[in-house]
Amino acid sequence: MAKGFRLKGIKQVRKPDGRRYVYRRVKGRLIPLPDLPENDPAFLEAYLDDENAITLDGTLGALIGDFMASNDFKSRKVTTQTVWRRRLKHIQNQYGKSPVSKLTKTHVQKALNKLTPGAARSERTIWRALMAYAVLMGWRDDNPAKDVDIQKSKTTPHATRTKEDVATFRKIWTIGTPERQAFEVIFWTGARCVDAVKIGWQNVENGVLEFVQEKTGGLAYVPITAPVASFLEKDRTLFLRSASPEMLFILTSAGKARSVKALSMFVSRAARDAELTNKTAHGLRKARAVILAENGWTPHQIGAWTGHESLQEIAHYTRDANKWAMVVETQTGNSRQPQSKVIDLKGK
Incomplete structure (x- = not known):
């Protein structure tokens, strides 16, 4: 840079804590630049990148x-x-x-x-x-995307895992295999893959797993060692036998955490290897909600477990519940409505 030459539009701001921020003003916009001397190659590169970007204003x-x-x-x-x-x-x-x-x-x-x-x-x-x-920001006066329509099409929902599917999977993948571990953790907790990869013993307090869902920000509560109704004992026992004793419930055979995408693909592939088609991790989440519904749980109780806050969404998840069995058992006085003190969700 020639002696005495100065770059145009440079603005410097120093905060009370002493940190310096450098910007370039371009037609009323402040474009951040690295806090480096003006003759530094990295600074000049950033400045020139923004010079080229002016044409896109x-x-x-x-x-x-x-x-x-x-x-x-x-x-x-x-x-x-x-x-x-x-x-x-x-x-x-x-x-x-x-x-x-x-x-x-x-x-x-x-x-x-x-x-x-x-x-x-x-x-x-x-x-x-x-x-x-x-x-x-004043770029325009209206939002042209506000009323845009989406073309309708028939979608195929995630298939709910049936009791037969669960039995088949457990027969193929024995306890101790990574496939069975991922299956039992998701099946018991009903967690989405985005949450299943990071929940573990660090989230358990007073025998109950409590975590904030990544997708909705809502809380979910799942009994881990707290008392549960008798119809849940088998699944809970298999979960405890399968979940990793380390910090996270789900780990690879090398003891490392799985990514969200990797877990989703892993669970689907394990189902295909067990000759179960169109069976995803989300189908296990739906299956947990169905089991609770078939055993007389209210939408609010199911929502406490799965983290759903919308009763309409819970109804969507549980539409595969065995309504015949629910009605017959209620009529014969054998309803499996959970006892009021079976699970203590920390008073919430």
Whole structure:
């Protein structure tokens, strides 16, 4: 850099704790830069990257960059940020040069129509948040993604594991195998894979497993060593025999934690190897809710175990319950409604 030459638009802010923050002002926007001398190669590289980004100002690509650097984006769950960042980068690559002010509902609709209904529904949420941020920051006056429709299609739900499925799996995979460990932990706790990979003995207090669900933020309570109704004893015993005695309930044969994706694929593959088709980890979660429903548990009791807060969602999960058996047992006076003091969910 020539002597006396200064980079334009550099702004420095020093916080009370002594930390220094460096920004570049570009058309009213503050772009963060590394806290390095201006003649440092890394600083110049970052400065030049932003120089090139000026040409994108007012475009969807620029908006996405601002959004991902905003508190709006950073305040979301880490898992949400990871998924959204990948999808936003894809949108940026596909439509980054499009002027934000010219985007219409039709444009967003066409982008979503290229995806499957399930993926489109998730991506619509991202588009809505992105465009809401555009409105908030004055990039435009309306949200073109707000009323976008999703093409309807018939979806195949996760198949609930039946009693026969459970018996078959247990016959093929004996206690002591990693497959059986993952199966029994998910079957007993009813936890989603995103939670199953990180729950363990550190979450157990007074005989009850308590954890915050990653997906909803709601609490789930599962009896581990606390008293349970007689119809639950067998499954609970098999869980205790199978779960790892280490910190986490589920570990690989090498003693390491599994990733969410790896666990999901592992459980599905183990089911296929047992000649059980279309049987996923989520089917085990549904099976736990069904078992509780068939034995007379109320939606609120089931929700305390599975973490569901919506009674409608619990009803969706338990629609495969054996209603004939429930009705017959109630009529004959043999209802298996759990006793009021069978499980102490810490007074909650």
